[in-house]
Amino acid sequence: MLRLGYDERAAALLVFPVVAVLLVxxxxxxxxxxxxxLHDVVLTRPLxxxxxxxxxxxxxxADERFWIAVARTTVYTVVTVAATTVLAVLVALLLNEAFPGxxxxxxxxxxxxxxxxxxxxxxxxxxxxxxxxLLNGLLVQLGVLERYRAWLGDPDLTLLLIANAAVWKQMPxxxxxxxxxxxxxxxxxxxxxxxxxxxxxxxxxxVTLPALRPxxxxxxxxxxxxxxxxxxxxxxxxxxxxxxxxxxLSWFIYVETFRSLRFGTGxxxxxxxxxxxxxxxxxxxxxxxxxx
Amino acid sequence: MSGxxxxxxxxxxxxxxxxxxxPRLGRGLLLAAFSLLFVLYVxxxxxxLVSSSLQTEAQATAVPPNWLPxxxxxxNFEAIFRAGERVVTYETRRQGDPATGGFLPTGAQNLLPSLxxxxxxxxxxxxxxxxxxxxxxxxxxxxxxxGRRATLYTVLATRVIPDIALVVPLFLVIRALGLIxxxxxxVVTYLAVTVPFTIFILISYxxxxxxxxxxxxxxxxxxxxxxxxxxxxxxxxxxxxxxxxxxxxxxxxxxxFALVLTQNVEAQTLPIVISGxxxxxxxxxxxVNAAGVIAIVPPVLLAVLFQRxxxxxxxxGAVKG
Amino acid sequence: xATIVCEALTKRYGAxxxxxxxxxxIAHGEFMVLLGPSGCGKTTxxxxxxxxxxxSEGRLLFDGRDVTWLPPHRREVAMVFQSYALYPxxxxxxxxxxxxxxxxxxxAGIERAVRAAAEQLEIAHLLDRRPHQLSGGQRxxxxxxxxxxxxxAAFLMDEPLSNLDAALRLSMRSLIKxxxxxxxxxxxxxxxxxxxxxxxxxxxxVMRGGLIQQLDxxxxxxxxxxxxxxxxxxxxxPINLIEGxxxxxxxxxxxxxxxxxxxxxxxxxxxxxxxxxxEAPAPHLVPLAGRVELVSxxxxxxxxxxxxxxxxxxxxxxxKGWRVREGEGIEVGVDPARLHLFDRxxxxxxA
Numbered sequence: 001m002l003r004l005g006y007d008e009r010a011a012a013l014l015v016f017p018v019v020a021v022l023l024v025x026x027x028x029x030x031x032x033x034x035x036x037x038l039h040d041v042v043l044t045r046p047l048x049x050x051x052x053x054x055x056x057x058x059x060x061x062a063d064e065r066f067w068i069a070v071a072r073t074t075v076y077t078v079v080t081v082a083a084t085t086v087l088a089v090l091v092a093l094l095l096n097e098a099f100p101g102x103x104x105x106x107x108x109x110x111x112x113x114x115x116x117x118x119x120x121x122x123x124x125x126x127x128x129x130x131x132x133x134l135l136n137g138l139l140v141q142l143g144v145l146e147r148y149r150a151w152l153g154d155p156d157l158t159l160l161l162i163a164n165a166a167v168w169k170q171m172p173x174x175x176x177x178x179x180x181x182x183x184x185x186x187x188x189x190x191x192x193x194x195x196x197x198x199x200x201x202x203x204x205x206x207v208t209l210p211a212l213r214p215x216x217x218x219x220x221x222x223x224x225x226x227x228x229x230x231x232x233x234x235x236x237x238x239x240x241x242x243x244x245x246x247x248x249l250s251w252f253i254y255v256e257t258f259r260s261l262r263f264g265t266g267x268x269x270x271x272x273x274x275x276x277x278x279x280x281x282x283x284x285x286x287x288x289x290x291x292x
Numbered sequence: 293m294s295g296x297x298x299x300x301x302x303x304x305x306x307x308x309x310x311x312x313x314x315p316r317l318g319r320g321l322l323l324a325a326f327s328l329l330f331v332l333y334v335x336x337x338x339x340x341l342v343s344s345s346l347q348t349e350a351q352a353t354a355v356p357p358n359w360l361p362x363x364x365x366x367x368n369f370e371a372i373f374r375a376g377e378r379v380v381t382y383e384t385r386r387q388g389d390p391a392t393g394g395f396l397p398t399g400a401q402n403l404l405p406s407l408x409x410x411x412x413x414x415x416x417x418x419x420x421x422x423x424x425x426x427x428x429x430x431x432x433x434x435x436x437x438x439g440r441r442a443t444l445y446t447v448l449a450t451r452v453i454p455d456i457a458l459v460v461p462l463f464l465v466i467r468a469l470g471l472i473x474x475x476x477x478x479v480v481t482y483l484a485v486t487v488p489f490t491i492f493i494l495i496s497y498x499x500x501x502x503x504x505x506x507x508x509x510x511x512x513x514x515x516x517x518x519x520x521x522x523x524x525x526x527x528x529x530x531x532x533x534x535x536x537x538x539x540x541x542x543x544x545x546x547x548x549f550a551l552v553l554t555q556n557v558e559a560q561t562l563p564i565v566i567s568g569x570x571x572x573x574x575x576x577x578x579x580v581n582a583a584g585v586i587a588i589v590p591p592v593l594l595a596v597l598f599q600r601x602x603x604x605x606x607x608x609g610a611v612k613g
Numbered sequence: 614x615a616t617i618v619c620e621a622l623t624k625r626y627g628a629x630x631x632x633x634x635x636x637x638x639i640a641h642g643e644f645m646v647l648l649g650p651s652g653c654g655k656t657t658x659x660x661x662x663x664x665x666x667x668x669s670e671g672r673l674l675f676d677g678r679d680v681t682w683l684p685p686h687r688r689e690v691a692m693v694f695q696s697y698a699l700y701p702x703x704x705x706x707x708x709x710x711x712x713x714x715x716x717x718x719x720x721a722g723i724e725r726a727v728r729a730a731a732e733q734l735e736i737a738h739l740l741d742r743r744p745h746q747l748s749g750g751q752r753x754x755x756x757x758x759x760x761x762x763x764x765x766a767a768f769l770m771d772e773p774l775s776n777l778d779a780a781l782r783l784s785m786r787s788l789i790k791x792x793x794x795x796x797x798x799x800x801x802x803x804x805x806x807x808x809x810x811x812x813x814x815x816x817x818x819v820m821r822g823g824l825i826q827q828l829d830x831x832x833x834x835x836x837x838x839x840x841x842x843x844x845x846x847x848x849x850x851p852i853n854l855i856e857g858x859x860x861x862x863x864x865x866x867x868x869x870x871x872x873x874x875x876x877x878x879x880x881x882x883x884x885x886x887x888x889x890x891x892e893a894p895a896p897h898l899v900p901l902a903g904r905v906e907l908v909s910x911x912x913x914x915x916x917x918x919x920x921x922x923x924x925x926x927x928x929x930x931x932x933k934g935w936r937v938r939e940g941e942g943i944e945v946g947v948d949p950a951r952l953h954l955f956d957r958x959x960x961x962x963x964a
Binding site: 006007008010011012014015017018019021022024025026027028029030032033036090091094097099101105106107108109110111112113114115116117118119121122123124125126127129131132133134137140141148168172173176177180225228229231232235236239250253257258263266267270271273274277 | 320323326327330331333334335337338340341344352353354355356357423424425427428430431432435436437438439440443446447450453454455456457458459460461462464465480481483484487488491515516517541544545547548551552562563566567570571577580581584587588591592594595596599602603606607
């Protein structure tokens with residue numbers, strides 16, 4: 001029966017504004033982006049936009065910079081996600097305990113989360129500064145280091161140092177999610193484990209960790225999805241350098257689009273990154289979801 | 293590492309007297325050590341940012357570093373608020389920082405206007421975001437209508453699209469509309485970014501409101517608008533506060549879209565102007581750090597003020613999404 | 614006040630049919646109870662009458678007016694819920710006044726109506742409180758107050774007493790019955806509690822799987838259950854059911870033999886015997902003997918679980934004044950007229 005009842009008329013009215021906004025600002029651009037990726041769009045030549053099929057994609061795959069970017073992005077994402085997760089588990093274990101001052105620590109946890117990523121980049125860049133940075137100062141004062149060095153200028157360290165800044169900002173949300181999961185573990189499980197003779201470590205291994213699975217799953221997927229497309233820190237801290245040491249995919253997209261003004265290949269790159277993100281989260285849920 | 297330790301009932305009778313002290317002491321020390329590490333890691337970097345913003349350029353760039361400001365000075369903040377009074381040229385740059393010979397960045401006078409832009413955009417986004425999300429979340433959470441799932445998935449899908457994939461086409465669309473370098477373009481863009489998340493927070497909150505209250509309101513004489521206004525709105529204040537805060541913070545902190553969609557002082561937001569300072573390597577460090585502190589203050593204030601709402605909102609939204 | 618007519622009312626959720634072509638006429642001023650286990654369609658029926666859900670098919674009439682597509686706020690029905698559903702942010706006064714405010718009743722009228730309702734329900738001293746400061750019984754009185762202030766076409770009650778403890782449930786039950794007598798309004802009352810249904814109803818509709826199994830007065834449903842489901846659903850402890858077949862004008866199962874003169878021979882049947890339908894043996898009764906396995910004294914009555922003839926296990930009410938012990942034999946008498954017979958295949962009652 002095709003009849004619009006009161007409910008459906010009301011729902012249509014209530015939902016319309018959001019759907020309209022999302023269609024204009026999200027759905028349309030996504031489709032438009034696909035169209036662009038199939039055309040040779042160069043901003044300096046606005047009238048000629050020939051259809052080139054999959055040429056943009058093929059050109060990207062043939063570009064050695066793309067494979068460098070894939071490698072850099074992989075290293076950066078793996079390090080960031082792994083460090084964030086491990087740190088978040090530790091922090092969650094700490095803040096799940098009841099002790100004086102615990103509420104204050106909880107409030108402090110929101111500090112990195114609320115910090116704008118630009119300030120985060122600026123702050124760590126200042127700490128890593130080759131001439132005046134705190135990291136140099138600290139290590140020299142401790143006698144670990146003999147003289148100041150250019151941390152971000154070391155191609156072996158750049159990605160790790162940027163990842164450190166990212167972890168600092170991302171860890172709180174991950175820890176919050178894990179705390180919520182921990183709070184949901186029934187107290188009786190711990191009592192049962194104690195009665196069965198399990199010590200603190202075994203209780204963590206056999207009660208906490210298994211119950212943490214859904215939370216860890218969520219953290220892994222979420223952190224991967226956002227780390228893989230980090231951009232702000234790279235622009236502020238290294239601009240892809242030194243050399244190509246921090247030349248990641250999102251930095252590649254930015255350079256290709258807004259410096260070289262090759263929008264076609266830029267859009268193709270964006271699509272590849274988006275697809276990779278989707279695929280990764282799918283694989284995570286598919287394979288880790290069962291075993292984790 | 294459970295919380296069980298603390299809630300354990302005291303053992304009966306004489307057993308209490310023989311309870312060992314050592315493990316409890318050990319636990320206390322362990323907690324204290326971890327707490328200290330936690331505080332150092334989380335608050336240390338920001339403390340250093342604040343500390344160096346209160347130093348003169350010479351003090352901030354001293355070797356070895358001054359961990360605390362030797363003579364705390366507000367000169368850097370003063371320079372920010374007075375930067376608009378003069379045009380910064382090569383000749384006057386040196387005079388910018390009254391405390392030392394540090395350079396003022398060329399864009400110093402853009403800082404205050406960008407602060408205003410950030411505030412304006414943030415407030416608009418927060419308000420519009422709430423209006424849009426509220427009605428949609430109510431419809432999706434409460435009304436059983438054809439297309440409910442489709443609407444839900446549309447919202448879900450837009451939430452998982454990477455920003456970077458949106459930047460290029462959005463830039464072209466907004467350029468075609470002649471809206472490049474306008475606050476309106478930023479507001480609309482940030483709505484697309486924040487609305488899906490807000491909708492998820494509100495849906496999960498609305499679903500926690502007993503269904504019978506809705507039924508009671510409807511038979512008592514409320515239409516859908518009435519039920520939303522009379523029942524759901526007054527009962528969702530925590531979620532609404534969380535949603536407003538998130539929307540404001542997201543728009544205050546956002547960088548990529550602002551970078552691409554704005555060009556000058558008319559529409560540039562605080563992160564853009566600050567990023568300009570950072571990449572200008574002749575810049576005075578203490579001045580830039582002071583600018584960073586200013587950018588950090590509003591979000592941190594909001595976070596502290598609404599901590600409870602934010603935590604529940606964040607986790608609810610994330611779990612649902 | 615209204616006569617409510619459901620015509621082939623159907624509600625489907627996807628492939629699931631929650632309510633299957635329900636035909637039901639509720640007379641003006643009648644107290645109708647919809648009784649059944651969870652998922653039987655009774656709450657769906659109530660929601661459809663209230664307009665809280667839209668029917669997939671069929672029509673709904675209030676006093677002859679088609680209201681099938683009328684949203685709830687235009688139907689003028691009042692509802693009381695199991696969870697009370699008081700607005701937590703409003704005071705008791707504002708909770709009761711809410712429906713009147715939505716109807717733009719003048720201020721003085723609201724004041725008068727709320728006071729009157731509160732007096733009637735003995736909650737006048739609670740008007741300034743908020744719901745969380747009230748006990749369960751007080752909350753339900755407030756919910757009733759919210760319903761009676763506005764002279765609705767019908768009162769719809771969705772298990773209103775299920776969240777209350779046993780003692781309170783009894784007193785609220787009589788309160789609701791009194792309200793019905795005073796208001797002379799149409800009540801539709803949903804419950805899974807047979808005692809509530811029996812005490813409150815003018816008529817009971819026993820439901821299962823979206824279908825009405827039997828529609829009758831409480832006595833009719835108890836004395837003449839239309840099928841095995843109704844027989845088993847009403848009665849506590851439940852009716853004893855024994856499978857067997859009809860031979861030579863009697864119910865037979867191995868050595869067990871009970872007279873059933875009107876049933877046709879050869880039929881596979883189920884015999885129903887209510888625990889309370891046994892007495893001390895007497896000449897006009899059929900004797901039934903067995904061994905007591907378990908004795909459950911309830912104070913007013915004592916029930917015994919008895920392993921009877923032909924491998925049956927029966928629950929029987931021990932006749933007044935008897936003392937029985939576990940492990941001992943027992944012999945009671947059964948009035949053949951009080952036995953129920955059902956067809957084993959169709960599960961229907963055999964007249």
